[in-house]
Amino acid sequence: MTNCAIMKISKLLSNDDGNFTMMAALMLPILFAAGTLAVDATNAFSMKTRLQNAADSAALATTSQLAQEKITESQAVAYAENFFNGQVADDANAFTAFSATPTVTLSKTGTGKKTVFTVKVAATGTQELTGFARFVGKETLDVTVNGTSESARDGSNPLSMMLVLDRSGSMDWASGRTTTQTVPRYCGWGWYRYRCGTTTQEVDVPKIEVLKEAVANLADHIAESDPTNEYARMGAVAYNSSTGNSDKQSISWDKSDVTDFANGLNATGGTNSEYAMKWGYEQVTGSGEINAHVSKNGSSKPSKFIVFMTDGENNVGSSSQDDYADKQTLRYCDKAKEDGTIIFSVAFQAPTRGKELLSSCASGENYYYDAESADELTKAFKDIGEEAVKLVTRLTR
Known part of the structure; x- marks a missing residue:
């Protein structure tokens, strides 16, 4: 072979014109396949995550509803199915043929009260695959998930609760609720009047009486969750212009002590919540309270609660109408929260400044209640009881 021929062949072999086009043609199907498989993988992961969240949520919601007796056992399965379907309703638009x-x-x-409900929610989700997957013979993708939840009324959750209650003079005002009273009936005129049986008349119910009812309901709810008096402790302190020894009910295992204390309250005087909040905070967070639980139920970390209630605003402090008492009260609220105490606060037909203090003291907006009627006050205390005796609800999948 001549040198000229050899040079031509060498040049031809070293020429790369058109190689990109050829390589692109070879790689395009592979890139397309990889892309479609990536889409399918992403969709599969997304669908599994959504289904798992829906199954978990449905199981949790159902056990909670059962434990709170808001649904019956016969309604539970349908409730869980409907809850799950509601959670995945939007997924029909997110995935093809879902x-x-x-x-x-x-x-x-x-x-x-010791009933433990177990709800298991299993589901298989299906979606249509992309074109390449169908080309190789796979039409749909199936993903299976399971969510299991257990729930029970936590009657064995140690807790200490202190009530800080307003007994100022305005608590003797009408609550907006009325009741009927049987009173003597008199007949005759002028000086010649004589008793001739009885009659009934409608009378206003003072706010202090509504408070007594609300406290009794709360104490009964806590007692119901702790029938052996081993886990829940309650106490109370009342205030008007001041807080004396007779205004204090130390925390004890017997929840009826709080009911008896509240029933003995009289509404009189001005309003200063500073010292009551200080005493309540010290009681519920003190080492003596922890020791009481350790010796009774072995817990060194009981849940701590303060229920702070007023129908007015502080008008006694360093000077009349000063906000000094507000600042001091809030100071002890903050200290209690820093020590892990949850504060519920309840405004009962209170003015703006009273509401502002209560809102600031509460452990968050969900822990503040603005009761404008007697029924709303009793409901607020009922809700607080249900929140304090928390449901033990956990996922076990």
Whole structure:
């Protein structure tokens, strides 16, 4: 072979014109396949996450509703299915040809307040795959998830609760609720009047009486969750212009002590919540309270609560109408919260400044209640009881 021929062949072999086009043609199907598989993988992961969240949420919601007796056992399965379907309703638009059907299993152990409900929610979600996957023979993708939740009324959750109650003069005002009273009936005129049986008349119920009812309901709720008096402790302190020894009910295992204390309150005087909040804070966070639980139930970390209530605003402090008492009260509220105490606050037909103090003292907006009627006050205390005796609800999948 001549040198000229050899040079031409060498030049031809070293020429790269058109190689990009050729390589692109070879790689394009591979890149397309990789891209479609990546889309399918992303969709599969997204669908699994959404289904898992829906299953978990449905299980948790159902056990909570059962434990609170808001639904019956016969309603539980349908409740869980509807909850799950509501959670995944928007997924029909997120995935092609999406479908998911839950299977709910309900079981329980124990009886009464110690009943433990177990709800299992299993579901298989299906979506249509992209073109390349269907080209190789796979039409749909199935993802299976399971969510299991257990729930029970936590009657064995140690807690200490102190009530800080307003007994100032305005608590003797009408609450807006009325009742009927039987009174003597008199007949005759002028000086010649004589008793001739009885009659009934409608009278206003003072706010202090509504408070007594609300406290009794709260104490009964706590007592119901702790029938053996081993886990829940309650105490109370009242205030008007001041807080004396007779205004204090130390925390004890017997919740009826709080009811008796509240029933003995009289509404009189001005308003100064500073010293009551200080005493309540010291009682619920003191080492003596922890020791009481350790010796009784072995817990060194009981849940701590303060329920702070007023129908007015502080008008006694360093000077009349000064906000000194507000600042001091808020100071002890902040110290209590820093020590891990949850503060519920209840305004009962209170003026603006009173509401502002209560709102600031509360452990958050969900812990502040603005009761404008007698019924709203009793409901607020009922809700506080249910929140304090928390549901033990946990996922077990």
